Amino acid sequence: MRNVAMVGGGMTRFGKYLDRGLKDLAREAVDAALECAGMDRSVPEVAVVGNAAAGLSTGQECVRAQVVLREMGIQEIPMVNTENACASSSTAFQLAWLYVASGMYDIALAVGMEKMYQQDKSRVFASFMAGTDVELVQQMLARMQAEAEKKAKEGGAEESGGPGKSRSVFMDLYAAGARFHMQRYGTTKEQFAKIAVKNHYHGSLNPHAQYREVYTLEEILASPPVAEPLTRLMCSPIGDGAAAAILVSEEKARRYTTKPVWVRGTALGTGKDARPPGISERVARSAYEMAGIGPEDIHVMEVHDATAPAEVFIYEELGLCPEGEGGRLIDEGVTELGGRIPVNTSGGLLSKGHPVGATGVAQIYEVFQQLRGEAGDRQVEGAKVGLTENGGGMVRGEAAATAVHILSV
Amino acid sequence: MRNVAMVGGGMTRFGKYLDRGLKDLAREAVDAALECAGMDRSVPEVAVVGNAAAGLSTGQECVRAQVVLREMGIQEIPMVNTENACASSSTAFQLAWLYVASGMYDIALAVGMEKMYQQDKSRVFASFMAGTDVELVQQMLARMQAEAEKKAKEGGAEESGGPGKSRSVFMDLYAAGARFHMQRYGTTKEQFAKIAVKNHYHGSLNPHAQYREVYTLEEILASPPVAEPLTRLMCSPIGDGAAAAILVSEEKARRYTTKPVWVRGTALGTGKDARPPGISERVARSAYEMAGIGPEDIHVMEVHDATAPAEVFIYEELGLCPEGEGGRLIDEGVTELGGRIPVNTSGGLLSKGHPVGATGVAQIYEVFQQLRGEAGDRQVEGAKVGLTENGGGMVRGEAAATAVHILSV
Numbered sequence: 001m002r003n004v005a006m007v008g009g010g011m012t013r014f015g016k017y018l019d020r021g022l023k024d025l026a027r028e029a030v031d032a033a034l035e036c037a038g039m040d041r042s043v044p045e046v047a048v049v050g051n052a053a054a055g056l057s058t059g060q061e062c063v064r065a066q067v068v069l070r071e072m073g074i075q076e077i078p079m080v081n082t083e084n085a086c087a088s089s090s091t092a093f094q095l096a097w098l099y100v101a102s103g104m105y106d107i108a109l110a111v112g113m114e115k116m117y118q119q120d121k122s123r124v125f126a127s128f129m130a131g132t133d134v135e136l137v138q139q140m141l142a143r144m145q146a147e148a149e150k151k152a153k154e155g156g157a158e159e160s161g162g163p164g165k166s167r168s169v170f171m172d173l174y175a176a177g178a179r180f181h182m183q184r185y186g187t188t189k190e191q192f193a194k195i196a197v198k199n200h201y202h203g204s205l206n207p208h209a210q211y212r213e214v215y216t217l218e219e220i221l222a223s224p225p226v227a228e229p230l231t232r233l234m235c236s237p238i239g240d241g242a243a244a245a246i247l248v249s250e251e252k253a254r255r256y257t258t259k260p261v262w263v264r265g266t267a268l269g270t271g272k273d274a275r276p277p278g279i280s281e282r283v284a285r286s287a288y289e290m291a292g293i294g295p296e297d298i299h300v301m302e303v304h305d306a307t308a309p310a311e312v313f314i315y316e317e318l319g320l321c322p323e324g325e326g327g328r329l330i331d332e333g334v335t336e337l338g339g340r341i342p343v344n345t346s347g348g349l350l351s352k353g354h355p356v357g358a359t360g361v362a363q364i365y366e367v368f369q370q371l372r373g374e375a376g377d378r379q380v381e382g383a384k385v386g387l388t389e390n391g392g393g394m395v396r397g398e399a400a401a402t403a404v405h406i407l408s409v
Numbered sequence: 410m411r412n413v414a415m416v417g418g419g420m421t422r423f424g425k426y427l428d429r430g431l432k433d434l435a436r437e438a439v440d441a442a443l444e445c446a447g448m449d450r451s452v453p454e455v456a457v458v459g460n461a462a463a464g465l466s467t468g469q470e471c472v473r474a475q476v477v478l479r480e481m482g483i484q485e486i487p488m489v490n491t492e493n494a495c496a497s498s499s500t501a502f503q504l505a506w507l508y509v510a511s512g513m514y515d516i517a518l519a520v521g522m523e524k525m526y527q528q529d530k531s532r533v534f535a536s537f538m539a540g541t542d543v544e545l546v547q548q549m550l551a552r553m554q555a556e557a558e559k560k561a562k563e564g565g566a567e568e569s570g571g572p573g574k575s576r577s578v579f580m581d582l583y584a585a586g587a588r589f590h591m592q593r594y595g596t597t598k599e600q601f602a603k604i605a606v607k608n609h610y611h612g613s614l615n616p617h618a619q620y621r622e623v624y625t626l627e628e629i630l631a632s633p634p635v636a637e638p639l640t641r642l643m644c645s646p647i648g649d650g651a652a653a654a655i656l657v658s659e660e661k662a663r664r665y666t667t668k669p670v671w672v673r674g675t676a677l678g679t680g681k682d683a684r685p686p687g688i689s690e691r692v693a694r695s696a697y698e699m700a701g702i703g704p705e706d707i708h709v710m711e712v713h714d715a716t717a718p719a720e721v722f723i724y725e726e727l728g729l730c731p732e733g734e735g736g737r738l739i740d741e742g743v744t745e746l747g748g749r750i751p752v753n754t755s756g757g758l759l760s761k762g763h764p765v766g767a768t769g770v771a772q773i774y775e776v777f778q779q780l781r782g783e784a785g786d787r788q789v790e791g792a793k794v795g796l797t798e799n800g801g802g803m804v805r806g807e808a809a810a811t812a813v814h815i816l817s818v
Contacts, residue, residue, distance in 0.1 A: 055465065083472075138468075270485060
């Protein structure tokens, strides 16, 4: 396979944009990436667009790439639409890479985009349910409904199974994992909270982050409880946004930049999170093997902190520390800016935000900026090799898609 | 890039299966393809699944591949979900090919699947609208609604803009193209009808075809009018179904079959249908160039006859005859079984059926069977090279995705 360089990247600030649609968000991100590469809209030869929720949130299915790209005058090139829940756009990135690495095309555009905030809140709810087996969800909702009706008949005034309740099913899974980790390894709620402190601090330095407030440990712990040990500030928000990347062959790279960032490893997988070894561990191993390096060679990392405890688990799965020692890592400051290997310098999903289908490429864009020395106040000095980990969806207890990418200068 | 062989293929019969879901349809097709390749469910290393309408018809988004494959015990491998309207699964086939051709994996599974028949008919309607820009459709529906209300106020008893009416918007486009062809080149309604006679005859020989009745020219012309010159039997039906293909590296091919079918060309594009040259013409040229052959070298062909006139246009776009002479080709019997280059031996979309996301891989499976000499009563003697053409979606007057594949023994 050929060497592939990322020569441009861009994104919108993640946020709540009730008055902006996918076309507008995608245009901003794609134009930023093209400008970064000094490239005209007519140059990309193929485009792969990742999106998770547009079908449910806006009704746009099937031709999402064509709808947003045609609107901005990108046309007459092959366009591929891909979905993989929260890992939709890291999947798009892999496919764009594949088009170039294989030799089929020289210049590929990868886009991630998502529109979650809607006037109609039931659509927001529907979006949350999309990353799993909808038949099973419907069965679960029917059971919850039946239970609520039964309770109502018995005279109780319990809340029924509405959106808020159902979202917490996902958070319940993370919370259960966190409690297991606490019980088995002695990890503390404070350690999880420190992840949130760190990521909110990092996000405060990132102009693209949705939330830029800094919080103390006490504030994180005192925010409204979601599911023990999770508080609201330990959970990623919903959001709108888009991110884009331009990938080119080695031959073409020098034409567009003096600072190419090379894609050294790309791996995608499906499987159980439970060890030994969990899906993230297996996928990371494939990516490390492809890149010919190990976790000790990584200088900066963006990982899927859908909740704060998830980041602790990922430390262990990606080999930053032995099993059970993720809590110690955060205590020692290893993963904060200034530490040995800063993680989620962008603010992560917790602070930068998590517009589902946009997250994968946005993570890659953060690492791209870091490796080029363009990360401003949150720059990791001397960062030469970076990694992203992006997970998405859950089907019958298995992660539907986990993607790991390794980039280097 | 490496040579890639298709070593297994399979499909469900296309049809109306109110009691079967996507999981069941996909399992039948995947198992048939695996059995054809003498391969266990645990062997494929990566899977790409194309589907267009599940989000709208069943609510399943994001992780459609994982939901259907996990159910049948295929797990722990990378899974990619792709959409491209009616060309969803030919896009999936290209991606599966790319995974093997690039050297990233040795064994890839490509699946196309669709469930269009629903108890709730409004969902069927929604599916039709999916292949275009939904914002524009909503604007159009709002205009139609406003007009209908205006007419109702004026005392008229006109039908309002319901599903039947709106579907005909797509058929209107095909009808307008057909009238243009008639006017410009002298093509006749009878010539279009002969396409339907041919394809329904071919379909009568195909056990996987949804409709297996044979019709006379008179019967085609006398079937209910849709939009001049189209009658109902000149339009493809909706349907349910799935199709699957197994692609392997040259190195692995001999392990699984003594009759490999090689992928010689694959091309995908977006763009205007209008000449010179239209999107199908441009995409076909790329595929011919990649395969190092021309239209004169093709022995059998499956094309996207969403309506009978479309097949006439495609003859010209793919280079089977000069511009304007498509009608003559059908008159001379060139494209029927026994002719110089039989087209749509499967029955095509008109007779085999058109479960949107399943169509691309099903076309490829027909060519696969033909090239292996396994097409039974509809076998084209001595077929060594075949082509498929699959078109999908429409955004601002441009075909969203057109895919051409060339295979050979």
